[in-house]
Amino acid sequence: MRLTVVVITRDRRRSLLAVLARTRELTERAPVIVVDNASRDGTPGAVAAEFPDVTLIRSPRNLGAVARNLAADHVRTPYIAFWDDDTWWDPDAPSRAADLLDAHPRLAAVTGRILVEPGGREDPIVPELRDSPVPGPPWLPGPALGSFLAGASMLRTEAFREAGGFSPRLWLGGEEELLAADLMTLGWELCFAEDVVVHHEPSRLRDPHLRRRHGIRNTLWSTWLRRPLPAAARRTARLLRTLPRDRVTAGALAAAAAGLPWVARERRTLPRDVEHRLRTLETAQRESKARRYVS
Incomplete structure (x- = not known):
């Protein structure tokens, strides 16, 4: 098999x-x-x-x-x-x-x-x-x-x-x-x-607010864990400009910030060739209609 x-x-x-x-x-x-x-x-x-x-x-x-x-x-x-x-x-x-x-x-x-x-x-x-x-x-x-x-x-x-x-x-x-x-x-x-x-067939048995909060938090953590500081700063700034200004976002940002100590300890930036490949996605991520953090 x-x-x-x-x-x-x-x-x-x-x-x-x-x-x-x-x-x-x-x-x-x-x-x-x-x-x-x-x-x-x-x-x-x-x-x-x-x-x-x-x-x-x-x-x-x-x-x-x-x-x-x-x-x-x-x-x-x-x-x-x-x-x-x-x-x-x-x-x-x-x-x-x-x-x-x-x-x-x-x-x-x-x-x-x-x-x-x-x-x-x-x-x-x-x-x-x-x-x-x-x-x-x-x-x-x-x-x-x-x-x-x-x-x-x-x-x-x-x-x-x-x-x-x-x-x-x-x-x-x-x-x-x-x-x-x-x-x-x-x-x-x-x-x-x-x-x-x-x-x-998306299940109706889900908490969209919790999913959004985790999605925002995890995007930030993944970015801070692997991307060089300029790229991480660009992506963070773009998210902050586009995220809904509500309690879900506030909770996600607070959770992301609370993880900064372990993120700093475990941070390991990507090799140059991999970073170059991910950088090609920045425009697509910015213009994406499928990656919006709404709930």
């Missing part, structure tokens, strides 16, 4: 069960691992009863994105397809992504084309992935990326482990950016694949 499907979840029993049913439609056999982040709605019991073939890991507390690291410890295949409890892939999409990883040994992550359900409209982030300005080697099978989207990406298990997985500091919300930078520092590549189709 080439790939394992990993899903993290919390208190979304109904949508998770629907997603797990989709894994049975895949054209390529793949083990499935679910990490339950301390759900209170009976999710673990429902998974155990309806999908006994799924490996279920019950976390006693909500680990956020770090639950994916826990799942990765149990993966025995070369590749990990990260799904979410409100996303699913076309039946042949995991095989297409695995084929790309098979053919390109220095490719660490393949991010698919995301369709928003119901309706199947293209997610606003997709044109930015398709038209990514990030330079990459000529052998890449698709546009080079500076980050990836966990619920719509397949990662090479070796690369994921080498880079240390998702940071426990960030918990959840934009957690991919820091890992992507560390993968590129290690010489790995990331790309977009048009024919790897992923569906996303």
